[in-house]
Amino acid sequence: MQKALQAFKTRDEKLASQVIDKDQIVNQLEIKVDYLCLSLLALEQPVAKDLRFIIGALRMSIDLERIADQAVNIAQRVKFLAKRPPLGFIPELDALADTAMDMLRVAISAFAQQNVNQAFDVWQMDDEADELNDKVLRRMIDLMVTKSCSIERGVQTIITARCLERVADQTTNIAESVIFIVEGVNIKHRCEP
Numbered sequence: 001m002q003k004a005l006q007a008f009k010t011r012d013e014k015l016a017s018q019v020i021d022k023d024q025i026v027n028q029l030e031i032k033v034d035y036l037c038l039s040l041l042a043l044e045q046p047v048a049k050d051l052r053f054i055i056g057a058l059r060m061s062i063d064l065e066r067i068a069d070q071a072v073n074i075a076q077r078v079k080f081l082a083k084r085p086p087l088g089f090i091p092e093l094d095a096l097a098d099t100a101m102d103m104l105r106v107a108i109s110a111f112a113q114q115n116v117n118q119a120f121d122v123w124q125m126d127d128e129a130d131e132l133n134d135k136v137l138r139r140m141i142d143l144m145v146t147k148s149c150s151i152e153r154g155v156q157t158i159i160t161a162r163c164l165e166r167v168a169d170q171t172t173n174i175a176e177s178v179i180f181i182v183e184g185v186n187i188k189h190r191c192e193p
Helices: 002-010 013-021 023-044 048-081 091-113 116-146 148-183
Strands: none
Touching: 002 013, 002 048, 002 091, 013 023, 013 048, 023 048, 048 148, 091 116, 091 148, 116 148
């Protein structure tokens, strides 16, 4: 994801291609994690926290693979946008990228340290990401209305923002899995933790 965002900010097609090329590696890692988790379930018959850990690892593996897919989607936007004049700096998009990456870093730390407080922090940051995505959408619509020559670039930027918002959602899922592993509580689809 970091490379995809760097490629987007610098309009670097070569770096974008590297992100796209790495997708198969991430897909293979997800398959390996699935296999290991299913093997542990079948052979060890874990209970309590061990079982929750394996279930959480399965869930997180899916979310991490989907985050990698979003990185590929962003890299694909770079391939299109790099060939056209830039739209200029979009502060809301930059803030959304920072928020999504902060959430991902904190979620990974929460998992590594089994820290429920960090997981709740991520869970609560998701609203900020949603709000920033809405601001990018409004800014791009305003731009496309006033400058029709920027419609294609505006649409690609909206898609990029949507990818980042999805990263925030998938990172929230990871935080929810951490809470499930540590506390044994499923907070999916709840309004309050």
